[in-house]
Amino acid sequence: MKPDLTFVEQVSELSHQNVRRCYYCLRCSAGCPAAPFMEYTPAQILRLVQLGQKEVLLHSSAIWLCIGCETCGTRCPNEIHAGAVIDALRQLALAEKVPVGERTVWKLHEAFLDSIRHWGRLHELTMLMQYKLTSRDLFSDLDMGLAMFLRGKIHPLPQRIAGLEQIQRLFAMTGKDVEVE
């Protein structure tokens, strides 16, 4: 695919990581817990960034499977945090509105952040309800959810923090502000 020659600069700036320094030693991929499930491992992702393969990466499923465990960043001899690079790729994929490679992963992040936007804290029950409806994954894990609810681990009602207006200001700063009723 035709390379985007500015891509490596764009990603390096957004992620605060110098992606050009990767010399492909593969320590990141070797330690990555999600690598067996990714179509491109972390080292391949860094290489594809170097090669300007923007379209390939933004449409990939791999960028949504990074768990953020920081094993790669801790072990990289060039101090590149591949996790931060992947965060930046997700941010770009959302900004450019490409079809998300792992839709349910994004829908969970969205529901989680909406919970913070609405209450200032995470409220699991409303977050899970939003996730179930928007991901269209209605029935999985209902048994686990019920077990946790019965053990008092999921509260029925949310609590709103007093300084919610400040939280909304932080969301607005990122351009991700949405009306809060």
Next chain:
Amino acid sequence: MSARYAFYPGCTLHSTGVEFGASTELVCQALGLELVEIPDWNCCGASSAHSVDYRLFLALPARNLAQAQAVGLEELAIPCAACFSRLAAADLALREDGAFRAEMEALLGFTYEGRVRPRNLLDIVANDVTAAALRAPVVQPLAGLKVVSYYGCLLIRPPQYTGQWDDPEHPQSMDQVVGLLGAEAVPWSYGIDCCGGSLTLNRSDVVVHLVDKLVRAAHEAGAEALVTACPMCMANVDGRQLYRGGSPWPRPAKPDYEPLPIFYFTELMALAYGLPMQKVLGRHLVDPRPLLGRLGLG
């Protein structure tokens, strides 16, 4: 001893990690560590903020640092590994990135003084409290209990944020604490491996794969339980041994191993200190009480 810490509980300590919250309170009281909860704290952004927006990742925890500064104490105790990592990242950004600091100060109406240090609770217990003080309240040594210390990810990684209070590749603090309680922390090779974090609901196949690897390794090491300092690790290891994801009907196949209970390190401390834990332990999904009963630890 007596010491005061500002305290950031984080969302899970009142909900899915309620056992961590309850046992932290009991144990800190027993050790004379006074925790002053910071007022009107907000969610740190957990796994989601950093996943989709770099500035939100740092801004949400930055507000908590502003709230903590108002408490007037210099050390901020944070039990949850993920909250700790996020607040430490935000503190580093406020310290080193002048533009970000100015933006946060304007948006949140505070002046960053840089005198509140985010600390993980395990760091405080292992490094601020002496071994003698940790051992003194023990009335029921956990003799015969073989565990593996499961540190996971964000407690010690990345070292740039966490400040290297323990070795990021070979951490030992939890092994030491557990040893002082009379339990045996057996060596294993999976102490810093990831549990799958927030993929648990949407890619439960990944989390089941990772949890199975951990529990099989714990069995192989001869352990009867895992010990953690992270509510996400607890939720995944505790839950995914029993609930395998996907549709509940028909029930997915059970794992090919005996499920192992997993404890917060604070729960083991509370048990050894003879503090009331029956109700708290009853909230686990893999019930740890039969194991404790077998070992005569009530």
